[in-house]
Amino acid sequence: SPLWPAGIQASLSHTHSVAMMAATREPLCVGVDVEQIMAEETADETAGMLMSPAEKQRLLARPMPFAQAATLLFSLKESVYKALWPQLHQPMDFLQAxxxxxxxxxxxxxxxxxxxxxxxxxxxxxxxxxxxLAGDRVITLLTHPLPTK
Structure with missing residues (x-):
C-alpha cells in the first residue's frame, strides 16, 4: 500500500498502458480502479466468484454486454476494497460487497x-x-465519508 502525506487520502490503479490516481484532502475514503473489459468467456467462468445470483440477474437486465457489466461489477468491488483497506486493514472477498x-x-x-x-x-x-465506460475500459471511483473518531 502506498503511504500518502498526512491529510491526503488517495488510491492508484493501472491496466495495460493506463495508470490512474484519485486523491483528496477531504475526509473521504477513496478507491479508484481501471480495468480492460474481460472476454465473454472469462466473464462466464468467473461470475460465481465475483457476484451473487441476484447481482447476476441485475447485470443481465442491463442494456450492455455481460462481459462489460461483469467487468464493471469487478471494478466497483475493487474500488470498494481500495477505499476501505486503509481503514480496515483486512482482506475482502468479492461476495462481501x-x-x-x-x-x-x-x-x-x-x-x-x-x-x-x-x-x-x-x-x-x-x-x-x-x-x-471508456471504449475497452471501465473506470470506477468510490468515495465515502471517513469515520469520525
Whole structure:
C-alpha cells in the first residue's frame, strides 16, 4: 500500500498502458480502479466468484454486454476494497460487497457491504460510486465519508 502525506487520502490503479490516481484532502475514503473489459468467456467462468445470483440477474437486465457489466461489477468491488483497506486493514472477498443499483445513463452505482467489518462499516452503510465506460475500459471511483473518531 502506498503511504500518502498526512491529510491526503488517495488510491492508484493501472491496466495495460493506463495508470490512474484519485486523491483528496477531504475526509473521504477513496478507491479508484481501471480495468480492460474481460472476454465473454472469462466473464462466464468467473461470475460465481465475483457476484451473487441476484447481482447476476441485475447485470443481465442491463442494456450492455455481460462481459462489460461483469467487468464493471469487478471494478466497483475493487474500488470498494481500495477505499476501505486503509481503514480496515483486512482482506475482502468479492461476495462481501454487493452492487444494488446501476444507473448506466448517469454512471452511478450503489453498493452495500454484506457483512459488518466494524462499528462504522456495516451492512447498513450504502456506498456510492461513479463509473465511466471508456471504449475497452471501465473506470470506477468510490468515495465515502471517513469515520469520525
Amino acid at each position: 454487493e452492487v444494488l443499483e446501476l444507473d448506466v445513463q448517469q454512471g452511478r452505482a450503489t453498493l452495500r457491504l454484506c457483512q459488518d467489518f466494524d462499528e462504522y462499516f456495516t451492512t447498513k452503510a450504502l456506498l456510492q460510486a461513479r463509473f465511466w
